Amino acid sequence: MSKLGDLGARLHRGEVGYDFIGNRKIWYGLSVLITITAIVALAVRGLNMGIEFQGGAVFTTPKTDVTVSQATEYAEEASGHDAIVQQLGNGSLRIQVGGLDTEQSDQVRTELAKDLGVPEDKIAAELVGPSWGEQIATKAWTGLGVFMILVVIYLAIAFEWRMAVAALIALIHDLTITVGIYSLVGFEVTVGTVIGLLTILGYSLYDTVVVFDSLKEQTKDITKQTRFTYSEMANRSINGTLVRSINTTVVALLPVAGLLFIGGGVLGAGMLNDISLSLFVGLAAGAYSSIFIATPLVADLKEREPAMKALRKRVQAKRASAAARGEDGLDEGTGAAETAVVGPRAARRGRAQEPRR
Amino acid sequence: MAAPKKGRRPAGGQSRPGRALALILIAMVALTGGMFWSGHTTPRLGIDLAGGTSITLKAKAEPGQESAVNETNMNTAVGIIERRVNGLGVSEAEVQTQGRENIIVNIPKGTNEKQAREQVGTTAQLYFRPVLAVAAAAPEPAPTATPSGTATPKPSASASVGDKKSATPTATASTQGRALSEALKAPNATGTPTPGGSASATPKANGTPKASGTPQPTPSADADTAALQQKFATMNCLDPKVRAAAGQGVKPTEPTVACGEDAPGVWSKYLLGPAEVEGRDVDDAKGVLDQQRSMWIVTMDFTEAGSKKFQAITSKLSQQADPQNRFAIVLDGNVVSAPSVRQTLSASAEISGNFNQQSAQDLGNILSYGALPLTFDTQSVDTVTAALGGEQLEAGLIAGAIGLALVVIYLVVYYRGLSFIAILSLGVSALLTYVIMALLGPAIGFALNLPAVCGAIVAIGITADSFIVYFERIRDEIREGRTLRPAVERAWPRARRTILVSDFVSFLAAAVLFIVTVGKVQGFAFTLGLTTLLDVVVVFLFTKPVMTLLARTKFFGNGHKLSGLDPKSLGAKPPLRRTRRTAPAAGAAGTVEPKEA
Numbered sequence: 001m002s003k004l005g006d007l008g009a010r011l012h013r014g015e016v017g018y019d020f021i022g023n024r025k026i027w028y029g030l031s032v033l034i035t036i037t038a039i040v041a042l043a044v045r046g047l048n049m050g051i052e053f054q055g056g057a058v059f060t061t062p063k064t065d066v067t068v069s070q071a072t073e074y075a076e077e078a079s080g081h082d083a084i085v086q087q088l089g090n091g092s093l094r095i096q097v098g099g100l101d102t103e104q105s106d107q108v109r110t111e112l113a114k115d116l117g118v119p120e121d122k123i124a125a126e127l128v129g130p131s132w133g134e135q136i137a138t139k140a141w142t143g144l145g146v147f148m149i150l151v152v153i154y155l156a157i158a159f160e161w162r163m164a165v166a167a168l169i170a171l172i173h174d175l176t177i178t179v180g181i182y183s184l185v186g187f188e189v190t191v192g193t194v195i196g197l198l199t200i201l202g203y204s205l206y207d208t209v210v211v212f213d214s215l216k217e218q219t220k221d222i223t224k225q226t227r228f229t230y231s232e233m234a235n236r237s238i239n240g241t242l243v244r245s246i247n248t249t250v251v252a253l254l255p256v257a258g259l260l261f262i263g264g265g266v267l268g269a270g271m272l273n274d275i276s277l278s279l280f281v282g283l284a285a286g287a288y289s290s291i292f293i294a295t296p297l298v299a300d301l302k303e304r305e306p307a308m309k310a311l312r313k314r315v316q317a318k319r320a321s322a323a324a325r326g327e328d329g330l331d332e333g334t335g336a337a338e339t340a341v342v343g344p345r346a347a348r349r350g351r352a353q354e355p356r357r
Numbered sequence: 358m359a360a361p362k363k364g365r366r367p368a369g370g371q372s373r374p375g376r377a378l379a380l381i382l383i384a385m386v387a388l389t390g391g392m393f394w395s396g397h398t399t400p401r402l403g404i405d406l407a408g409g410t411s412i413t414l415k416a417k418a419e420p421g422q423e424s425a426v427n428e429t430n431m432n433t434a435v436g437i438i439e440r441r442v443n444g445l446g447v448s449e450a451e452v453q454t455q456g457r458e459n460i461i462v463n464i465p466k467g468t469n470e471k472q473a474r475e476q477v478g479t480t481a482q483l484y485f486r487p488v489l490a491v492a493a494a495a496p497e498p499a500p501t502a503t504p505s506g507t508a509t510p511k512p513s514a515s516a517s518v519g520d521k522k523s524a525t526p527t528a529t530a531s532t533q534g535r536a537l538s539e540a541l542k543a544p545n546a547t548g549t550p551t552p553g554g555s556a557s558a559t560p561k562a563n564g565t566p567k568a569s570g571t572p573q574p575t576p577s578a579d580a581d582t583a584a585l586q587q588k589f590a591t592m593n594c595l596d597p598k599v600r601a602a603a604g605q606g607v608k609p610t611e612p613t614v615a616c617g618e619d620a621p622g623v624w625s626k627y628l629l630g631p632a633e634v635e636g637r638d639v640d641d642a643k644g645v646l647d648q649q650r651s652m653w654i655v656t657m658d659f660t661e662a663g664s665k666k667f668q669a670i671t672s673k674l675s676q677q678a679d680p681q682n683r684f685a686i687v688l689d690g691n692v693v694s695a696p697s698v699r700q701t702l703s704a705s706a707e708i709s710g711n712f713n714q715q716s717a718q719d720l721g722n723i724l725s726y727g728a729l730p731l732t733f734d735t736q737s738v739d740t741v742t743a744a745l746g747g748e749q750l751e752a753g754l755i756a757g758a759i760g761l762a763l764v765v766i767y768l769v770v771y772y773r774g775l776s777f778i779a780i781l782s783l784g785v786s787a788l789l790t791y792v793i794m795a796l797l798g799p800a801i802g803f804a805l806n807l808p809a810v811c812g813a814i815v816a817i818g819i820t821a822d823s824f825i826v827y828f829e830r831i832r833d834e835i836r837e838g839r840t841l842r843p844a845v846e847r848a849w850p851r852a853r854r855t856i857l858v859s860d861f862v863s864f865l866a867a868a869v870l871f872i873v874t875v876g877k878v879q880g881f882a883f884t885l886g887l888t889t890l891l892d893v894v895v896v897f898l899f900t901k902p903v904m905t906l907l908a909r910t911k912f913f914g915n916g917h918k919l920s921g922l923d924p925k926s927l928g929a930k931p932p933l934r935r936t937r938r939t940a941p942a943a944g945a946a947g948t949v950e951p952k953e954a
Contacts, residue, residue: 009836009927012833012836052737060742060745062742062744090748092745105738106738121742122742122744123740123742124740124741124742124745125738125739125740126737126738126739126740127737127738127739127740128736128737128738129734129735129736129737131415131734131736132413132415132736132737135415135459135736136874136878139456139873139874139878140874140878142873143869143870143872143873143874146869146873147865147866147869147870150865150869151862151865151866154861154862154865155862158858191877191878192808192877194878195808195811195877195878195881198866198870198874198878198882199812199815199866199870199881199885201866201870202862202863202864202865202866202867202885203815203819203863203866205859205862205863205866206819206822206859206862206863209855209858209859209862210826210855210859213854213855213858213859214855217851240833241829243829244825244826244829247771247825247829248818248821248822248825248826250767251764251767251768251818251821251822251825252815252818252819252821252822253818254760254763254764254767254818255756255757255760255761255763255764255814255815255817255818256760256814256815256818257760257763258756258757258758258759258760258761258762258763258814259756259760259811259814259815261756261759262752262753262755262756262759263752263756270749271405271749271807271808271811271877272749272752272753272756272807272811275808275811275881276756276811279815
């Protein structure tokens with residue numbers, strides 16, 4: 001704790017820190033690589049779409065002695081379609097039969113009950129018509145689109161358009177990675193997955209917004225000083241909020257991990273598992289992107305602004321002249337810690353006085 | 358939509374944390390009290406947790422009438438489906454629209470799911486059939502005069518319409534003859550000449566006026582007629598099963614028997630001729646108040662084709678004596694009204710009788726429904742056994758408990774004493790969430806389903822995030838050399854902004870999800886949105902004031918080692934080396950007024 005706290009303090013003062021912005025090319029490269037892998041995987045392997053998206057039925061039996069292979073046989077015989085049978089943690093079976101419409105699946109349920117020797121009303125059934133998944137998918141896409149537009153508008157107002165663009169790219173990046181992992185591993189895509197994915201929307205942005213908020217604050221009076229370029233400020237922001245970002249991500253992941261453990265480990269399959277899996281993957285991707293992608297992108301975009309270019313020139317000129325005069329502590333080297341404190345504080349002092357006006 | 362709700366001030370403010378705390382305490386007591394007072398102390402459980410069947414239907418407009426999928430038509434359809442489901446004796450079945458084009462039917466466990474399924478998705482079938490004979494519900498030796506009087510224009514309409522759930526032990530209305538669904542093709546044992554229902558939504562009524570005045574409808578089929586009469590004589594409309602069976606598999610072109618409810622619990626049975634006019638011949642119908650006579654009537658307008666057919670039937674009927682001058686409006690094989698006809702009518706007509714507003718509008722709706730150019734596709738049927746539902750609920754609760762425990766452990770390890778505030782706040786948040794969910798059950802029909810439970814669990818993280826944002830801010834202030842009390846106040850405005858901005862993004866996501874999606878996704882989005890809102894409330898009215906109060910204690914204020922605010926372990930540099938800054942004391946009381954940073 002004290003070590004962590006100390007680290008936090010040093011991060012806060014900018015004494016230590018990882019050069020996220022400086023190394024951004026590495027992270028961009030990594031992300032591009034991951035994204036390409038995801039797209040290739042998607043193109044080659046596609047997604048393992050669950051019953052909801054192709055129509056069919058999922059039956060859950062009570063605890064039974066019937067073996068998986070027997071049950072598969074029964075189900076295929078009753079339906080005339082391929083069946084996937086899983087044994088669940090509590091001894092019950094989960095039987096999936098694809099390609100049925102709701103009428104047919106009802107009959108299959110009756111027959112299954114007979115074959116398995118269980119009363120029909122003890123078999124839970126999820127019967128899905130073929131167009132249901134389509135409807136959900138359409139709505140999900142609509143939701144995604146509407147949300148992205150609204151969030152870009154909001155971020156553009158609350159922050160600025162560059163941040164909105166960067167956040168949007170980071171968001172798309174998160175979704176791509178998540179979908180790519182689903183394709184690579186072959187996890188089943190269900191309505192639960194879609195729910196999880198859509199939730200990532202809000203959550204991935206949560207972290208990003210926390211970093212941006214700090215960035216906005218730190219760079220408020222950036223043109224009034226000549227010690228740091230925008231990129232350096234951005235880097236300090238990331239480092240300064242690093243502890244916060246890590247903590248919020250960990251805390252967000254913990255309950256999802258609980259869900260995943262129960263949903264996947266104990267129940268075996270189903271809604272809990274689907275939601276928590278996609279959430280878990282997406283949240284992790286979201287935390288990564290807010291630090292390694294979103295903020296460096298903002299810095300890149302900002303550095304193109306004339307004001308920021310001018311600032312960079314001034315900073316460099318000042319550093320050059322300082323170096324010429326032999327003053328120490330103004331280069332990025334050893335003395336960074338000393339000077340580092342001054343920049344943001346100068347900005348802060350300005351604000352602290354506001355209330356008294 | 359503008360940035361983070363600027364002008365918003367924390368209620369109570371820094372100087373008066375007591376006020377904010379009192380406010381939230383009152384809210385909690387009031388809500389909890391309300392929960393116990395209303396008697397709904399647990400959230401209503403969705404089908405997937407309680408067991409039962411949930412059916413999703415999607416409206417499909419007929420070609421060229423795409424605009425038919427609109428709110429009015431959907432609501433009418435909901436009304437009709439409700440009648441059908443309730444006719445099965447289902448208790449607490451709920452039918453509601455979801456999104457623009459979906460209808461969700463939730464049927465609790467323990468009912469005849471199969472039958473319900475078959476009824477629900479079928480298009481309502483509305484026909485006008487001439488009445489051949491009417492009798493009291495119970496079997497009588499002979500079909501005698503009607504219980505509803507003579508030729509006076511006193512249609513049975515008044516009582517037989519609408520959603521009047523019968524108070525009698527014979528269960529609810531209108532079970533019989535539902536839906537000529539092909540799934541229920543089992544021919545009636547009595548030998549009604551029906552080779553099976555037609556699958557198509559609205560079988561053609563060919564309009565040939567076979568039946569006129571006599572109870573001998575089809576001279577060509579004497580045997581059938583005799584069987585039908587036999588059936589009519591022995592039929593007992595008091596028995597809901599009989600009512601349910603009466604109209605099944607009946608072709609509109611064949612004569613049939615049917616039941617109708619004249620008044621709550623008072624049933625009549627009808628012998629009916631072949632359908633003369635069908636529902637889609639009705640252009641529009643509504644219950645209106647006739648100002649001149651100050652009575653409620655139902656007006657009907659027919660389509661062009663419908664007018665001709667209606668003219669034909671009324672011209673015939675108007676010459677008959679009661680009860681053969683009446684036509685029965687038959688919905689799903691159930692006589693909803695049987696007004697008598699006094700004159701030939703064509704394009705438009707009105708039905709008058711002992712209507713009240715409700716019954717007139719109900720009949721109007723039913724008649725319009727016949728004209729609804731909508732059919733419904735069954736999108737999904739989710740049947741969950743009570744055992745499985747219970748298991749899922751348990752699993753969800755365990756998962757929540759694990760998640761909460763992990764978060765608490767993490768907070769305690771990392772934040773030490775500060776975690777006390779976080780955990781208390783989480784507790785307040787959890788209590789509020791629970792109580793509001795319990796109250797929303799009866800209020801807006803909110804039902805906790807599995808995704809909603811997931812949403813609530815995920816929300817633990819969101820809620821805890823807000824504390825982290827605030828705590829880290831405070832710690833940053835302490836690192837800059839401030840003492841706790843000013844640090845708490847200075848950290849607040851900035852933390853507040855961050856919390857509002859990020860919560861707003863979360864809420865936006867939840868709101869968009871809720872609005873555009875259907876089914877399970879909605880439950881999830883709803884919980885997420887609710888908990889995000891509550892997070893803001895709790896952080897403003899509870900966490901912050903408690904923090905302010907505790908900053909005054911020795912334990913926290915002096916930065917006890919275990920308080921999580923120990924300046925030393927936070928790496929603060931109290932000796933203010935680079936002091937161009939005013940004395941820290943200035944910040945203490947002075948920064949009370951927060952300003953958006």
